[in-house]
Amino acid sequence: MAMTIDHPRKSSWIPWVFVGAMLVVILVNAVMVTYAINSYSGLAVDKPYERGVRYNDVLAAQKGQDALGWRVSVNVEAGQLVLRIQDRDGQPLDRVGITGRLERPVSNDAPLSLVFTATGAGRFVAPLNTPHPGQWDVKAALRHGDDQYLLVQRIMVTK
Secondary structure (H helix, E strand, O other), X not given: OOOOOOOOOOOOOHHHHHHHHHHHHHHHHHHHHHHHHHHOOOOOOOOHHHHHHOHHHHHHHHHHHHHHOOEEEEEEEOOEEEEEEEOOOXXXXXXXXXXXXXXXXXOOOOOEEEOOEEEXXXXXXXXXXXXXXXXXXXXXXXXXXXXXXXXXXXXXXXO
């Protein structure tokens, strides 16, 4: 008498679940790669080659700016951008010409102009009329006589 052993039948749907899960992963990755390629230009600055060639000029300008010893503080107070400017001895600088703008670091929106008014004791204010709260970059050129100071500072605007 021959004895046969019945093995339980293995389910055939298990491999198809694995294949289906892998297809979902591949589909999601394809969508994400397509979105990433179509939404970013790859350039962080305009004319990167020219900027790289002039990098020594940037370093020389920074060295000259550091030699001035100016201290510039940037604050947001009651819907205004406030700059306080001091010379190397801690004395306020009053007759400073300032041109500035606000740029949104997370979008390509056009920059917003800043118009500064001197209030005395090295304090200058500009109204903040930002369309969105969040992070903004203050970019300003400060001139006092022949001296120039370039300011780049990130601020947080709340509404």
